[in-house]
Amino acid sequence: MRILHTMLRVGDLDKSLDFYTRVLGMQLLRRKDYPDGKFTLAFVGYGPEDTHPALELTHNWDTSKYELGNAYGHIALGVKDIHGTCDAIRKAGGKVVREPGPMKHGTTVIAFVEDPDGYRVELIQQGTQ
Numbered sequence: 585m586r587i588l589h590t591m592l593r594v595g596d597l598d599k600s601l602d603f604y605t606r607v608l609g610m611q612l613l614r615r616k617d618y619p620d621g622k623f624t625l626a627f628v629g630y631g632p633e634d635t636h637p638a639l640e641l642t643h644n645w646d647t648s649k650y651e652l653g654n655a656y657g658h659i660a661l662g663v664k665d666i667h668g669t670c671d672a673i674r675k676a677g678g679k680v681v682r683e684p685g686p687m688k689h690g691t692t693v694i695a696f697v698e699d700p701d702g703y704r705v706e707l708i709q710q711g712t713q
């Protein structure tokens with residue numbers, strides 16, 4: 585088995601696609617409208633789905649906001665230069681909500697950014713896990 589995708593419900597698909605593609609550098613892999621169900625699925629990631637996991641951004645046409653609750657954690661991205669990546673994300677208009685540094689109670693070097701819905705994306709400095 586392998587991880588195929590993680591599904592996130594998003595309130596504004598255009599804003600989310602801009603964040604995940606322009607700000608985080610992902611590719612839009614495929615997008616399909618389901619008019620009978622009044623929703624759109626857009627898959628984004630860093631490579632083709634037959635070899636890379638993807639995010640499934642689900643847009644329900646009648647829902648513009650979700651209660652994220654306190655159970656959801658994050659998706660994590662490995663990065664070569666966490667400081668440079670955070671600077672680039674800020675420059676592109678992204679929101680860094682936790683500056684790079686060792687995790688609390690540990691040594692892995694992490695940072696957190698927030699997507700347009702408030703979902704957190706963790707950046708992990710490669711080689712520090």
Ligand SMILES: C[C@@H](O)C(=O)SC[C@H](NC(=O)CC[C@H](N)C(=O)O)C(=O)NCC(=O)O
Binds near residue numbers: 682686687692706708
């Ligand atoms: C290893 C890396 O992938 C992590 O996600 S560790 C990040 C760390 N997680 C926790 O502390 C989990 C327990 C916490 N009580 C929770 O439920 O989230 C984290 O979020 N650290 C915060 C920080 O600023 O270092």
Ligand code: NI
Binds near residue numbers: 658660706
């Ligand atoms: Ni993590």
